[in-house]
Amino acid sequence: MTKLILVRHGLTLWNHHFRYQGQTDIPLTEEGVKQAKKAADKLAGEQVGAIYASDLGRAAQTAQIIAQRHNRPVFLLPGLREVNFGLWEGKTYQEVKEEYADSLHSWFDAPGDILIPGGETFQQVKERAYETILEVVNKHEGETIIAVSHGGTIRTILCAVLGLDLNRLWCLKQDNTAINVLEFYQDRVLVALMNDIGHLLA
Secondary structure (H helix, E strand, C coil): CEEEEEEECCCEHHHHCCECCCCCCCCECHHHHHHHHHHHHHHCCCCEEEEEECCCHHHHHHHHHHHCCCCCCEEECHHHCCCCCHHHCCCEHHHHHHHCHHHHHHHHHCCCCCCCCCCCCHHHHHHHHHHHHHHHHHHCCCCEEEEEECHHHHHHHHHHHHCCCHHHHHHCCCCCCCEEEEEECCCCEEEEEEEECHHHHC
């Protein structure tokens, strides 16, 4: 069995202000760093073979904080990036609602079907992200690995594993530094843990 621990990055200023980040490179806030340290404490007892992260700064920074507890390098993978929000990036929810009302409505009701203006679809995200995850899992058969990514991206990976239509994507919650555990066996993948934020509540 190969154990994959999927972690969402810590809080950023744009998270705090409900701005669409996508692939804009926004760093962690002070609170986001604290969250990452708490996640690192939670995962300190794991025997980790490798640590990966999206190459966007907020994910890479979260991964570096976790990696310090394991004396491991962090390998950056563009395939784990957040969805490209295109023309929505940098805008608040209210601004997008005013400028792209029809698209935003469809994006919440049927996120698997919509192409964000200037961006990408969640189907594209799922394909690149899950392919990246499978490559990592195959490389580290029988080990425990950590991958730090983004809310939208992790949701698409979970949809892939669970066989869920991407239009169910928003039914899967992913808080900042949420911990998810996937167990890869020869003939199946089990979701052992999802959106665990107990480390933030302690």
